[in-house]
Amino acid sequence: AHQWQGVLAEYRDHLPFTAQDTLLTLGEGGTPLVPAPAISEAVGAEVHIKVEGQNPTGSFKDRGMVSAMTRALNDGATTVVCASTGNTSASAAAYAARAGMTCVVLLPQGKIAAGKLAQAVVHGAQLVQVDGNFDDCLEIARKLHAEHPVELVNSVNPFRLQGQKTAAFEVCDALGRAPDVHVLPVGNAGNISAYWMGYREYHEAGITEATPAMWGFQAAGAAPFVAGHPITAPETVATAIRIGAPASWNLAVAARDDSGGLIDAVTDEQILDAQQRLAEDVGIFVEPASAASVAGLLQQAERGLVPAGATIAVTVTGNGLKDVEAALSRRDLTPTVLPVDLAAVVEAIGL
Ligand code: F0G
Numbered sequence: 001a002h003q004w005q006g007v008l009a010e011y012r013d014h015l016p017f018t019a020q021d022t023l024l025t026l027g028e029g030g031t032p033l034v035p036a037p038a039i040s041e042a043v044g045a046e047v048h049i050k051v052e053g054q055n056p057t058g059s060f061k062d063r064g065m066v067s068a069m070t071r072a073l074n075d076g077a078t079t080v081v082c083a084s085t086g087n088t089s090a091s092a093a094a095y096a097a098r099a100g101m102t103c104v105v106l107l108p109q110g111k112i113a114a115g116k117l118a119q120a121v122v123h124g125a126q127l128v129q130v131d132g133n134f135d136d137c138l139e140i141a142r143k144l145h146a147e148h149p150v151e152l153v154n155s156v157n158p159f160r161l162q163g164q165k166t167a168a169f170e171v172c173d174a175l176g177r178a179p180d181v182h183v184l185p186v187g188n189a190g191n192i193s194a195y196w197m198g199y200r201e202y203h204e205a206g207i208t209e210a211t212p213a214m215w216g217f218q219a220a221g222a223a224p225f226v227a228g229h230p231i232t233a234p235e236t237v238a239t240a241i242r243i244g245a246p247a248s249w250n251l252a253v254a255a256r257d258d259s260g261g262l263i264d265a266v267t268d269e270q271i272l273d274a275q276q277r278l279a280e281d282v283g284i285f286v287e288p289a290s291a292a293s294v295a296g297l298l299q300q301a302e303r304g305l306v307p308a309g310a311t312i313a314v315t316v317t318g319n320g321l322k323d324v325e326a327a328l329s330r331r332d333l334t335p336t337v338l339p340v341d342l343a344a345v346v347e348a349i350g351l
Contacts, residue, residue, distance in 0.1 A: 067163025086116030155190030168198025217296030
């Protein structure tokens with residue numbers, strides 16, 4: 001059986017690395033595209049879920065991070081920096097550990113899911129918590145990079161999008177064609193830009209016959225693309241996409257418009273409902289930001305805007321275990337404690 005070599009080796013022909021570059025990998029990519037009958041039925045289309053929470057650090061960020069880190073390592077960098085709502089920092093910390101580099105992460109204080117913070121800590125990153133939001137952190141990270149010898153590994157580093165575009169290749173490889181629609185959450189807007197680049201490149205290479213419409217969804221309290229301009233105080237339960245001034249603004253607008261797609265918003269309640277539905281009806285546990293994609297698709301269906309019978313790929317970006325607090329926030333956790341007694345257990349579970 002073929003042992004997956006990581007996205008850089010698997011898609012080397014489509015990536016800007018040289019024969020001299022040593023490629024890093026933690027086995028990222030090669031994530032499953034899982035059919036979701038319950039969602040397909042609800043929206044009247046053929047829905048496949050790209051489960052990016054199965055990457056090494058539990059999010060899609062590993063695709064872009066292995067690429068940016070490989071470039072940095074081969075260029076002789078010793079320190080990397082990133083701003084993050086949690087997943088980028090978790091990924092940067094892991095790949096920096098692997099590469100033997102120092103990693104500095106700038107985080108919005110109090111707005112990082114505990115699992116993600118733990119990842120940065122265990123991989124030995126230098127944590128800087130800032131009394132501001134992600135946008136403030138990114139501004140500092142950019143200046144650090146401009147004025148000091150540290151490599152910036154946020155998605156403004158072009159190697160990030162190069163790595164992330166491999167997810168689009170995988171979707172096409174798995175389906176044997178490009179989907180009609182690709183749905184994903186939008187925060188800093190790197191991922192929608194990267195997928196669009198990947199789909200275009202496969203099409204231009206003659207591997208696929210078409211490109212999908214890109215459908216992006218933001219949280220209603222953090223929806224600058226819907227507003228049409230950056231916003232100053234983003235707020236949402238989906239902390240991963242709590243972003244008001246997306247860095248890849250122009251690329252995301254191009255992805256939306258050139259693909260004949262859209263970027264819309266969903267409420268926190270829709271996001272948590274979709275998260276629960278994915279967990280209970282599909283069997284996939286994702287973090288809140290990831291569920292914005294499914295919430296958006298369901299919203300489109302309610303509005304009668306899903307093309308009947310279309311092939312739809314939906315990216316769920318991060319693993320639910322990263323943020324158990326958000327997932328449990330609406331659940332009653334009061335335990336039923338019983339004596340060590342079979343009859344009592346049988347009665348309690350209603351058999
Ligand atoms: N989903 C998750 C789980 C994320 O962590 C992010 C971004 C997104 C979606 C949005 O992707 O920014 O490319 O539009 N997280 C970044 C971080 C900002 O710091 O981890 P995007």
